[in-house]
Amino acid sequence: MPVELWHTFGVDSMEERIFTESVERFSLAHPAIAVEVVRIPYLQNLQQFINAAQAGEAPDLIRLSETEVGKIGHISVEGFPLLEDLRPHLTPRQKRAFVPDALSAMRYEEALYALPATRSCMTLLYNAALFDAAGLAYPHSGWRTEDLLDAARSLTTADVAGIALPVKWSYWFVPFISAWGGALFDDAGYPTLQSEATAAAMEWVLDLGRVHGVTGSVNSIESMSTRFQTGRAAMVIDGAWNWDRYAESGIRLGQSLLPYNGSTGRRLAPMVGYFGWSVAKQSGVKPEAVQLALWLSSAEVQREFSLGTYSLPTLAEVLSDPTIGEHPVLGGFIEQARLGTPVPTTRVTAMLFEQLDTALALTSDGSMTAEASLAAADGEIRKMLGW
Template structure:
């Protein structure tokens, strides 16, 4: 038999032998990969459902990948970028870190020894893998074209209310057809004694961005030039400040923490808040409900809250980039995102979950997803 034919048969037999064409993500380690150790920094709150869910998924990953040990450390979310940059500049960066889309922008320009601090994950993700994510979320994790993180969650503000206080005052519940005038009228009616109709931190930029968009303003124009001097920007700021100064429906000096306290103690009928505090309000026995933020009558535009994204990034200094990417993809997978959504009301970025019946039938998750679609992606 011709030697070339024999060689071809041998190649075919090898290719079709068990395991050679396996696509199982939890593939066994090669002998050279034994005893892989990965370090992961997360920013979930201590003793929270998010932390418990995250830790259970890490255990699942290690069970599926014997020989890979994952060591986890918690860091405060507001300090995640700073702590990572300090560690990276000292050559002690973790393999994987949880960062928000805006934190990626702060890290993107930093270099150590001429090298960026984060791995460009475009080199590690196939087009099919990238196509599974909401394009807006994937784009938010890019910096100057480099994909610096895999989006695992997204969130935004929405209108929450206590139906009991509405019933007592005889006021109709908020709905998606409400205008700002409707909300202000209801808030005025509900403000009585030590109860305010509305609570939000009127001087906090994160809360203001959505109103700015509703009034026709924007952070940047099409060329990336700041447009904070636009009429929409000033009109929206005036409207928010007047909630305290002129209308008296928001308690003077309300900040993020006092807003939560007011709602938990039934001292305010409505708040503008995100899904991250829903579990806290439920634990406080508040029978809260949610609806879309109102429409600005003068512009016909809806209040469009800023949509922010969080995900998993791989350090450029990691000695195990392949396994780090596998873990980052696992923590951002549809399966893990669904568990986070059901257990913690964390909004997913996998597009297949938008139509998942367990997601769409959950009024909290589906309500916030509807609000997300009306939001403004963070620049």
């Protein structure tokens, strides 16, 4: 019985190696199921899946993020959604095994369109050697944004940025919104970018570069990572996906919770991202595809991913395992994830981030004020949705 499986792990990456070994073990245990693995470049994955589904050639199982589920949850082919609602395929016990927030992230409206297998978020990472050389104490959970700025100023030199931060990217700006008392959405799910709090957060973040000059010439995510990796940045806000890259470069790497805003008492809250396994509605082997999805999101496989790639687990059983929760790297990211910003899995979310990127760019180059750019972003989203 063939099951076509699409994944997006990087070529020869640790993620791909663990995934491949997991599929091989499944195949040995289930010789009647022939798993056909296809790697799709991440940026092409969603569109290729939509195209395949429209042609009646969708894979049986596909790796999707919660954002991608939100982007395609409303799309249908011949009156049917692209993805299978997994609720009827799971027992109550299987559903309860997942952390509630992880399962919720893979729901579109009421339908459960993916089994969450991993999650991730960002914390504050720092180069301990640069702090030692400057005679500064390391970042800690009691740090305020004021402390972050003071340290960044002290650590900035002609060659070193105090904090390398891609300030025009919404993913890196979102943590600051909640710290200033703003929100991405209201309780009804409508975008709420236009607010004094979010505007103040935007001005503060952009001022790190344009006023205080502590961010260096960072204009992309890759330049941020490269700068920190090569010892030319004292701090970054980044995820566990880059931990090994930094550690292997010889940096004496430190980690801390993101600081809180001393004026509001609210801590920076990063987005928590999820990846999971979705079954195509068109699949003719749904029971087998679900069986494979359950294995790829099982406790055994999640432990391997967590310890091998520092991705965070989505099963309560794995999360409570001391080897995971008390791990010197994973523990900090797990604690930060508990303080993350919840984001609904809807079409609107993807639109919001696109418009927020535009607002950051327009405010950064002086074309508009923060208030005006955020008002324009809200208006554009409502216009696109016909609200």
